[in-house]
Amino acid sequence: xxxxxxxxxxxxxxxxxxxxxxxxxxxxxxLHGNGLINxxxxxxxxxxxxSRRYVLQxxxxxxxxxxxxxxxxxxxxTDHLASRPQSPNRRPLRLVRTHSGQxxxxxxxxCHWRCYDFIEGALSYDVIPSLPVAxxxxxxxxxxxxxxxxxxxxxxxxxxxxxxxxxxxxxNLRTAIEADTVSRVSSVGPEIEFALAxxxxxxxxxxxxxxxxxxxxxTHNDTKISNVLIDEDSGEGxxxxxxxxxxxxxxxxxFGDMVRSATNPCLEDETDLSKVSVQLPxxxxxxxxxxxxxxxILNATEIDNLIVSGRLITYEIGLRFLTDYVEGDTxxxxxxxxxxxxxxxxxxxxxxxxxxxxxxxxxxVSKYA
Ligand code: GN1
Ligand code: MG
Numbered sequence: 001x002x003x004x005x006x007x008x009x010x011x012x013x014x015x016x017x018x019x020x021x022x023x024x025x026x027x028x029x030x031l032h033g034n035g036l037i038n039x040x041x042x043x044x045x046x047x048x049x050x051s052r053r054y055v056l057q058x059x060x061x062x063x064x065x066x067x068x069x070x071x072x073x074x075x076x077x078t079d080h081l082a083s084r085p086q087s088p089n090r091r092p093l094r095l096v097r098t099h100s101g102q103x104x105x106x107x108x109x110x111c112h113w114r115c116y117d118f119i120e121g122a123l124s125y126d127v128i129p130s131l132p133v134a135x136x137x138x139x140x141x142x143x144x145x146x147x148x149x150x151x152x153x154x155x156x157x158x159x160x161x162x163x164x165x166x167x168x169x170x171x172n173l174r175t176a177i178e179a180d181t182v183s184r185v186s187s188v189g190p191e192i193e194f195a196l197a198x199x200x201x202x203x204x205x206x207x208x209x210x211x212x213x214x215x216x217x218x219t220h221n222d223t224k225i226s227n228v229l230i231d232e233d234s235g236e237g238x239x240x241x242x243x244x245x246x247x248x249x250x251x252x253x254x255f256g257d258m259v260r261s262a263t264n265p266c267l268e269d270e271t272d273l274s275k276v277s278v279q280l281p282x283x284x285x286x287x288x289x290x291x292x293x294x295x296x297i298l299n300a301t302e303i304d305n306l307i308v309s310g311r312l313i314t315y316e317i318g319l320r321f322l323t324d325y326v327e328g329d330t331x332x333x334x335x336x337x338x339x340x341x342x343x344x345x346x347x348x349x350x351x352x353x354x355x356x357x358x359x360x361x362x363x364x365v366s367k368y369a
Contacts, residue, residue, distance in 0.1 A: 001329055003039055004062060006109050016056055017043050019098050019105035020115045024050045025100055027345040034126060034226065036332045037063050038244070042118060053118035054096060058111050059104070061332070064244060067112040069157035071103040074114070074243045076153060077218075081196045081239075084147050091119055093243070122229035122238040132235050134282045137228045137262065138289030140237030141220060141254055146297050148246075156218060156247045162252045163221055166202040166316045170195075173323045182328035188341065191322055194348050202314050204308050205250055213301045219249035224261035240339045251294065251302055252309035258286050259310030260317060265352050269342045276346055277353035283310075285366045291368050303369045307361045311354050318347030 013029035024047035032042040032055060039058040044051065064070050076097060081092045096115040104114045128134045163194050164170045174196060177185050185192070208214045220227070222245045229238040261268075263278045263286070270276055287306060291298075321344035322329045329340055354361065 005058060005111055013041060013043055016107060016113050020096050021053045021099060021348055022054060055116045055118050057114050061112060064159055070159045070244060073156045073246055075103045077246050079244050080096035080151050081147055089231050089234050089238060091238050093239050093241055119229050119238055121232050123232055124226045124229055126226050128225060128282055131281055131285050133230055133366030134262050135289035136230055136235060137225055138258055138286040139293045140228045140240055141258060142225045142290040142294030144220055144240045145217055145254060146294050149297055151218055152354055158247050159245055165251055166312060167206055169316050169319045170199060170202040173319050176323045176326040184326050191344055193306045195319055195322060198315055201312060203247035203314055205252055208301060209250060213249055216248050217251045219251060219254050220254055221249050221259040223254045251298060252305055255290055255306055256313030260314040262286055268346055269339050270346050271342050273345060273349040276349040278350060278357050280357060280360055283361060287365055287368050306365050309352055314347050314351045318344050321347060
């Protein structure tokens with residue numbers, strides 16, 4: 001689907017920007033980023049020789065049904081990260097408050113907006129450009145988890161219940177197939193067969209968690225590689241972004257989503273599947289970078305399951321894309337027909353290649369474990 005919310009022009013952006021404590025008045029704004037759920041804009045604000053950029057985001061409240069609870073998490077997490085000692089080149093994300101001190105603004109359509117400082121001099125990548133970037137990204141996500149170990153206060157709110165409950169995601173696919181509301185099931189036989197044949201994978205980490213072998217952490221839950229910013233000059237991680245799904249989870253969900261998104265040499269919706277396969281040198285950088293920053297918070301079972309986590313999350317996101325296709329593209333943003341199906345095929349091709357490379361991946365992990 002395209003955005004389910006009203007179109008936004010310059011004067012709308014100016015009005016929304018005016019609700020926040022900005023250093024200068026709104027000058028112009030433009031769409032930003034490739035997120036599949038929220039709408040993001042970069043706005044430039046100017047007064048005399050002051051010029052500042054901010055990111056304004058409209059939160060998709062169909063997906064995030066309790067935006068105040070979500071924003072409470074975001075405020076707690078951004079405040080906590082900002083209070084940690086910062087290594088050189090790290091610049092934690094700052095949430096800009098409204099004039100009344102709130103973390104978000106509600107517009108006349110009932111849509112929720114928030115504002116972050118735009119981080120200058122940093123880049124985000126949809127595809128990993130080099131091995132050092134892979135290592136820096138994994139280090140940053142690991143550091144993020146490690147820094148949240150002592151987050152004060154109660155457990156964070158669950159912004160989307162069962163977000164990484166892959167068993168539930170599997171059941172959702174079955175329900176979608178049975179309902180077949182838009183008559184697409186007959187056109188995706190091989191994809192459905194691939195998905196159904198791997199049902200045991202859906203329970204892999206949940207079983208370990210339920211058996212008390214892997215603990216809950218505070219996790220990011222959407223560690224696709226474009227959600228870490230990399231310093232343009234030093235190539236180091238500057239900060240992790242996109243805190244919408246930061247909540248209690250398994251540490252391995254974050255490692256798994258790095259593997260899913262970083263080891264794929266193609267965009268998520270690549271149609272030439274011969275190009276999609278797990279890049280082992282990148283996988284090695286992810287293992288090294290993540291263990292470098294997060295080893296102290298992981299137990300041996302978690303480290304033993306780094307490979308499983310990559311497969312699990314690749315499978316899970318593939319299930320979600322396929323389910324959305326079968327349901328008529330109601331969840332993820334699409335800009336062409338069959339995009340969700342292509343995304344599902346891409347994830348399944350990547351998963352297949354991880355299955356084929358199991359021995360090599362095990363060797364890599366044992367080098368660092
Ligand atoms: C969505 O919107 P974005 O790009 O941050 C999705 C993730 C998926 C990702 C796949 C809340 O993230 O779970 O992994 O697309 N976020 C939500 O690209 O569903
Ligand atoms: Mg996200």
